Amino acid sequence: MTGGGARRAESMSYREAMREAMREALAADERVFLMGEDVGRYGGAFGVSLGLVEEFGPERVRDTPLSESGFVGAGIGAAIAGLRPIVEIMTVNFSLLALDQILNNAATLLHMSGGQVAVPLVIRMTTGAGRQLAAQHSHSLEAFYAHIPGIRVLAPATVADARWMLAPALADPDPVIVFEHGSLYNGTDNTADDPGPVDLDSAAVRRPGTDVSLVTYGGSLGKALAAAEQLAAQDQVDAEVVDLRSLRPLDDATVIGSVRRTHRAVIVDEGWRSGGLSAEVAARITEQAFYDLDAPVERACGAEVPVPYAAQLEQAALPQVPDIVAAALRAVG
Amino acid sequence: MTGGGARRAESMSYREAMREAMREALAADERVFLMGEDVGRYGGAFGVSLGLVEEFGPERVRDTPLSESGFVGAGIGAAIAGLRPIVEIMTVNFSLLALDQILNNAATLLHMSGGQVAVPLVIRMTTGAGRQLAAQHSHSLEAFYAHIPGIRVLAPATVADARWMLAPALADPDPVIVFEHGSLYNGTDNTADDPGPVDLDSAAVRRPGTDVSLVTYGGSLGKALAAAEQLAAQDQVDAEVVDLRSLRPLDDATVIGSVRRTHRAVIVDEGWRSGGLSAEVAARITEQAFYDLDAPVERACGAEVPVPYAAQLEQAALPQVPDIVAAALRAVG
Amino acid sequence: MSPRRTAAAPTAARGRTRARSRSGPAAQAAHRRDLLREMVRIRQFEERCVELYSSGEVRGFVHLCIGEEAVSAGVLGALGPEDAVVSTYREHGHALARGIPAESVFAEMLGRVTGCSRGRGGSMHLFDVSRRFYGGHGIVAGGLPVAAGLALADRIRGQEQVTCCLFGDGALAEGEFHETANLAALWDLPLLLACENNLYAMGTALNREHAQTDLVARAASYGLVAWEVDGMDVLAVERAVARAARAIRDGTGPVFLELRTYRFRAHSMYDPDRYRDKAEVERWKERDPIQVLSTRMRAEDGLDDKALAAVEKEVSEELATALDHARQGGTEPVEDLLRFVYSPAGGSS
């Protein structure tokens, strides 16, 4: 706690960091407004926007009815008209109701209009499992969005990224989807001083290592780091942990660079394995670093099942530290 | 033309084969009914169900309003109640409006209910580009569906598969999605005699070869076969062509078996490259046949762009025979 | 309380099986006692859930229906066993009133394999196909098209069954409500659309969800027979549903009922309930459905504190036993995680 102002290093929760980023954006640019179900009076389903409606009023922190397709489409229109909407969809599970608007309009209009209709829209949504919310509230569908040309997809995994990724996302002239893993909100960390312009295209090496690259993002970063510590402590394996940060575009340079050094890779992805983001990352590594690989790329992913409620089943459905360690040992073994 | 009855070998179009399969199902099982926009009076947007309403009446060949989420959900409910609905969605582009029903209900209810609620539903939809229909009518979103646990995804690429895959799909106790590439409807071929029970889990080797495996499905099968002929004629490369047929589950045995023989693979997929089905197939090949591979797996995919209207741009956006040939030569080169 | 479209509305208010057996005053008093008992049972069940959630035995999102018991007891009480029910995540009361044993609902919330969904669903996803209770849906309005499909099957097979879909006022804003209402009216489906209007969708009040807050007018615009009901009066709810169900069986087509009610608790155990005026909550508590019925029974049936206490004791003993048994239920082995992703016969993977 340096105790300084909003732009100085501060220890805060991921939730507070995202809120602070929105407060900053609302204060700095009158074109910015937040819209979504219960973002106002209620404070956001996960409390991220708590207090913002009191500060900025109901026009700029706008509660919407339960109409995901309608208000996401309205965000697209408002962006086309020159505003800078931040649209919150409570969870990625509900975002399927708005996927037509996101794919067929937000991602498509610029190209289909021959470059005339830009859509500077930011859509935030919670993703992921781990809180026993069962199938209809626990999925990780990032893979759907990372497949869509015309949009950018971000997955802030640290408090600092939660704090500093929103501004550049709002500055992007094209649609940006931001995934916030529900298990991250309560985690606190130092946001670091204002890093100035943040690069949205780059992955980050969160832990340098020499023996194997653990490539992950979002809610799985903590597990990958824990696995790396265990590998170092128990198996004398020095794992490098790469946080993708951006799911579209993927930062091939950082990922491939890491694998060129370690010659082994494990992709850690909470999403379903078949056709998940893990498949694209694995495919790119073998395409671009085939002759540098000493072993096939391993994947530690979510089980291919609708996430169940019961604690032991839910935990078994998600990639856990032991799964990551085992995959890394297979890779180096 | 052997001129025999419906169950004898006949030369017919892919459209007629699919229609014949539906007619057969409607005649054989009173629980079966067809529902979708303009499947009745109009005869289906692409004429697939032409004549069926006259034969089976408007209750069993049911026109629906423009309500994709509504009538797909109604199909789910009718299936739960014991009927065997065939729901037609005009094109995969519009299916996004029903994706919530398909993922959160059709694919999820059986597991989420602890095995109580089975959904024996078949959903047919047209997919793909090549007819200058522009972005909102040309996408190949099979990757979205192949990512979803709880459903089966089929891509009949031949007239025979169009004719014979529907019956086993209707016999499946779980949801089945059938993708019909729009460019296939007019192609005619011999349906072959009734093969009896058709295996939905297996891929098919459409052309045996020894030098490289071209793995594809649906609308790209013809291009892969043409590329194989050209490779044989011009480059003395003997390509094996594998038709996936089933996109979920994937038939690893057939694909990996082929690659073990040829030591090289090219995935041909009209879908967008990043996060497409091609990524999963490539990832599985390198996971399961890493030490058999003599070269990195190549991918010839759709360009990452909303498919444009202009002929030269649309053609450039799709994987073409020269692209497949070039990829194959890179693999063997 | 009378139908907006009297033309299309059924003339006499007749319940089904139960109703017939409800001829004499004595039988009616007994029936009222059943309804009271059911509401007390649901209330006490929900109060147990609060404890179980606080103690951490129950996890995830838990949505209580305290204050809305008349809807559960009245709607489900007026349906027959052959009818189908599709509900929401706020369905404990619906499930109990449908006859799903408290033990298997508790077990489900505890994540036990003995739960009504084998512990895979939890509080939001209670299922019991043997009782034609088709969940337990967590996607707001997501159950509506499915319910239309269940009704469509009955329509196609000419079965005289009703499918009752329960949903909230917030669900009306979703496109799924619109598409389902039109399909139901267009195809004349034997569907009862039971809207549990508790005036809020999470923290959003009715007039900030809907431009037209007269939900009956909205529903009628699809050509649905529609009327509103005092959702705090279990007898009114039961009468209305019996009447609607009869009309549907008689071929009137789908019916929409707006059941005016209120939740006394927050939206979910997770919700601090910052958005409601405490005075408003207190005003509604004066119309507590258990009070409303017991007051009447004190007047008409000579119900007294002793009798009421007896009912409460009976119920609390039943629930205590149910919870004990539920706690003894085993858990699904993790080896069976993938079981039921596909049907055994399906053999896909």
Added chain:
Amino acid sequence: MSPRRTAAAPTAARGRTRARSRSGPAAQAAHRRDLLREMVRIRQFEERCVELYSSGEVRGFVHLCIGEEAVSAGVLGALGPEDAVVSTYREHGHALARGIPAESVFAEMLGRVTGCSRGRGGSMHLFDVSRRFYGGHGIVAGGLPVAAGLALADRIRGQEQVTCCLFGDGALAEGEFHETANLAALWDLPLLLACENNLYAMGTALNREHAQTDLVARAASYGLVAWEVDGMDVLAVERAVARAARAIRDGTGPVFLELRTYRFRAHSMYDPDRYRDKAEVERWKERDPIQVLSTRMRAEDGLDDKALAAVEKEVSEELATALDHARQGGTEPVEDLLRFVYSPAGGSS
């Protein structure tokens, strides 16, 4: 023809800019000549499209508005340049009446880089942001939420502009219509919902799409000001839109207009039109919007065959020249395929 909700409806029918300049009888006659010319122009443009499609010069899906010209000329004629327009795939007439040069619409359909969408959109996706014409949407009802957003931006910025969204009768069945209508009424958006009711959605007749075929009643149930208009009478359409636009500018909130019209041709060039009774089509042709106006002009403005022929000749020459120029347009080099997937400044990939 008068608003259902007179309370909310504007009293006087006043157009905007054009209207002011339309004081004297002479000016009105001249204005009618403009409208006639526009309709003839759209009709001839569509007839050219038939030829171009048959010759294979134009590909893909092509949806003609022959028979619906009064909607194009009347709706777009009553809007100002500051207003925004969102349309469907059946938008050639809307685009032309909005002022997009025929040459760039032809060029778009020919897939030329000189087309209004650089050849990327084709017939279904005409765009011209300089004229606030925001497409050309191929997903039925997909343009509605976007139009609500354009209107929301004006509402937030306090701009006195109208966003006009054109859509068909079939679109009303989609959840997007429902969600948009509610948002528009709830947020008081300056949105004109212009429903082009041509009685069919592809091969599906109105009464097989909607249980309630009175679309005005449906729209009014959201709290929208709504009324129906004779869509074959361009003057009635123009009057209604001018009145609606003024009401919206005056803060009445969103307005829904049902424009009753009919397509004389099949749904698309691909459609054999098996589902309509030929006699029905013939009956509607007696109300051909060009006939309706020219008949009146013969009576009131002394229009004669010679003058009409002159207009037709003028227009056909304009279009011939436009098509010639369009054919000379270049094509986008395939190297630029990925251009515009992202904005230049965006730098994503």
